[in-house]
Amino acid sequence: MNTRQSRIFGTSVNWLKRHFVVIAGLLTLAYLLLPNIIVTVFSFNNPRGRFNYTWQEFSTEAWQDPCGVSGLCASLSLSLQIALWATLGATLLGTMIAFALVRYRFRARPAVNSLIFLPMAMPEVVMAASLLTLFLNMGAQLGFWTILIAHIMFCLSFVVVAVKARVMSMDPRLEQAAQDLYAGPFQTFLRVTLPIAAPGIAAGALLAFALSFDDFIITNFNAGSTVTFPMFVWGSAQRGTPVQVNVIGTAMFVTAVLLVLVSLVIGNRRNRHNA
Amino acid sequence: MATLTQAPPPVAPPVPEKRPPRRRGRWTPYLLLLPGLLWLFVFFALPVIYQASTSVQTGSLEEGYKVTWHFATYWDALSDYWPQFVRSVLYAASATVLCLLLGYPLAYLIAFRAGRWRNLIMILVIAPFFTSFLIRTLAWKTILADGGPVVDVLNTLHVLDVTAWLGWTAGDRVLATPLAVVCGLTYNFLPFMILPLYTSLERIDPRLHEAANDLYARPSTTFRRVTFPLSMPGVVSGTLLTFIPASGDYINSDLLGSTDTRMVGNVIQSQFLRILDYPTAAALSFILMAAILFIVTLYIRKSGTEDLV
Numbered sequence: 001m002n003t004r005q006s007r008i009f010g011t012s013v014n015w016l017k018r019h020f021v022v023i024a025g026l027l028t029l030a031y032l033l034l035p036n037i038i039v040t041v042f043s044f045n046n047p048r049g050r051f052n053y054t055w056q057e058f059s060t061e062a063w064q065d066p067c068g069v070s071g072l073c074a075s076l077s078l079s080l081q082i083a084l085w086a087t088l089g090a091t092l093l094g095t096m097i098a099f100a101l102v103r104y105r106f107r108a109r110p111a112v113n114s115l116i117f118l119p120m121a122m123p124e125v126v127m128a129a130s131l132l133t134l135f136l137n138m139g140a141q142l143g144f145w146t147i148l149i150a151h152i153m154f155c156l157s158f159v160v161v162a163v164k165a166r167v168m169s170m171d172p173r174l175e176q177a178a179q180d181l182y183a184g185p186f187q188t189f190l191r192v193t194l195p196i197a198a199p200g201i202a203a204g205a206l207l208a209f210a211l212s213f214d215d216f217i218i219t220n221f222n223a224g225s226t227v228t229f230p231m232f233v234w235g236s237a238q239r240g241t242p243v244q245v246n247v248i249g250t251a252m253f254v255t256a257v258l259l260v261l262v263s264l265v266i267g268n269r270r271n272r273h274n275a
Numbered sequence: 276m277a278t279l280t281q282a283p284p285p286v287a288p289p290v291p292e293k294r295p296p297r298r299r300g301r302w303t304p305y306l307l308l309l310p311g312l313l314w315l316f317v318f319f320a321l322p323v324i325y326q327a328s329t330s331v332q333t334g335s336l337e338e339g340y341k342v343t344w345h346f347a348t349y350w351d352a353l354s355d356y357w358p359q360f361v362r363s364v365l366y367a368a369s370a371t372v373l374c375l376l377l378g379y380p381l382a383y384l385i386a387f388r389a390g391r392w393r394n395l396i397m398i399l400v401i402a403p404f405f406t407s408f409l410i411r412t413l414a415w416k417t418i419l420a421d422g423g424p425v426v427d428v429l430n431t432l433h434v435l436d437v438t439a440w441l442g443w444t445a446g447d448r449v450l451a452t453p454l455a456v457v458c459g460l461t462y463n464f465l466p467f468m469i470l471p472l473y474t475s476l477e478r479i480d481p482r483l484h485e486a487a488n489d490l491y492a493r494p495s496t497t498f499r500r501v502t503f504p505l506s507m508p509g510v511v512s513g514t515l516l517t518f519i520p521a522s523g524d525y526i527n528s529d530l531l532g533s534t535d536t537r538m539v540g541n542v543i544q545s546q547f548l549r550i551l552d553y554p555t556a557a558a559l560s561f562i563l564m565a566a567i568l569f570i571v572t573l574y575i576r577k578s579g580t581e582d583l584v
Contacts, residue, residue: 025385054417093310096311104307119315119319121515123522230409
């Protein structure tokens with residue numbers, strides 16, 4: 001190796017050293033996004049046979065008729081309904097608990113904290129199995145209501161954590177100021193406390209919605225013969241996946257990214273406006 | 276010598292200490308707590324107790340079950356299914372280590388090097404969540420398909436020979452082997468590692484890096500002595516958030532594995548939903564719960580961050 005070659009070699013090694021984190025990070029990002037790319041590409045596939053795992057030919061058939069498979073859109077709407085009700089229930093109950101934990105002192109606090117922490121520290125399959133034991137013992141009819149009960153249960157703790165973080169960072173003097181200005185306790189809560197806590201509550205609600213909508217393990221145990229969207233995908237993985245599943249997966253991904261981008265742009269513009 | 280790139284952050288005005296509890300509404304906290312805690316008690320705590328009782332029952336589906344304190348169920352379950360338990364711990368631990376190795380650079384990139392791309396990369400990390408994870412896991416079947424590009428490349432580079440020798444893969448296949456299952460587990464729980472890591476990295480004052488640099492620390496020393504220790508809370512909660520769900524998972528093993536990669540979650544699922552042997556299933560699930568709680572408590576004690584929640 002002559003000097004020039006070794007210098008080039010040295011600079012490229014240096015370059016690699018300096019950018020190691022960036023390269024490794026982007027590779028991880030690629031690993032994370034690769035399945036989504038595959039899902040999108042294969043939503044335009046026209047598979048022969050029942051399984052959509054190998055590329056055959058380009059087709060937009062599935063996109064023109066996303067509900068063309070029996071049961072698919074019914075399961076999707078059921079999942080949306082359950083996710084909405086579970087979000088509502090978990091957000092309401094979780095926000096109340098979070099406020100009680102931050103704002104008040106009471107004796108049973110450690111017990112309360114561990115009751116909230118434990119559902120998050122337990123593998124889903126354990127919660128799913130024990131809840132099924134309870135339902136079987138009570139002779140409950142498995143279906144919409146048992147799924148909803150289970151979803152509210154496991155989303156609750158996540159809402160508590162999200163709301164608690166926000167309420168904790170709140171300056172209590174703001175409420176005192178409101179009261180000094182003759183606002184009643186109810187008015188203070190509605191006009192001062194709630195608007196400040198709102199981002200935390202919204203984050204908790206979003207998390208609950210995502211968790212409930214995508215939940216499979218707990219639903220698998222407690223659904224009986226009711227079919228939510230993840231249950232439909234699971235069933236189709238055994239029998240043969242229709243392309244429409246990919247279409248819906250892609251549509252959800254694109255919608256989510258667009259919604260986030262739009263909210264970011266609006267947020268940026270508002271910030272600039274205020275500044 | 277590097278100059279300080281940032282002015283010190285403005286000192287926040289001191290927030291007065293927590294107010295003494297209000298006199299009015301002594302019962303308010305309990306009223307606020309009651310509905311949620313009742314829900315958690317009835318549908319979380321009570322079921323665990325029910326399950327404990329089911330695990331020591333004997334009987335059959337037709338005649339009904341009775342509590343007979345039949346602890347032998349635990350012994351039988353353990354001696355029948357210990358390979359699945361060992362596998363669960365091994366796969367979950369491998370996936371956790373891989374998540375840490377893969378997730379750390381990305382979290383570091385977002386926290387310190389991404390600049391104006393930070394929001395975009397953040398969105399790209401979270402966005403896959405919005406496609407059902409089952410669909411995404413099925414996509415790995417396409418990626419790792421027999422004779423597909425990934426397997427071909429690994430074959431040409433003789434990587435598969437090495438992994439086959441280690442027992443991670445079999446022959447020319449990646450699908451239906453432990454490697455595929457661990458790969459799926461790593462993929463599925465990677466965001467749960469990245470987000471806590473990012474949160475704790477982002478809190479590190481960049482001036483600490485400059486200070487280390489000024490004191491003639493090499494970048495690797497800075498990382499080892501400053502950055503990594505300060506990111507420990509994120510490492511601890513990230514590993515827990517990855518290990519716990521991975522150890523109970525049965526989806527990756529079912530979709531990407533074979534009967535030789537069955538984990539304890541698969542056994543619990545099939546005992547409960549197909550074989551309908553409730554006592555054995557309850558015992559298995561109880562053992563898994565106890566094992567996880569034990570590991571988690573030990574781990575939290577060791578790493579010295581007890582104020583995790």
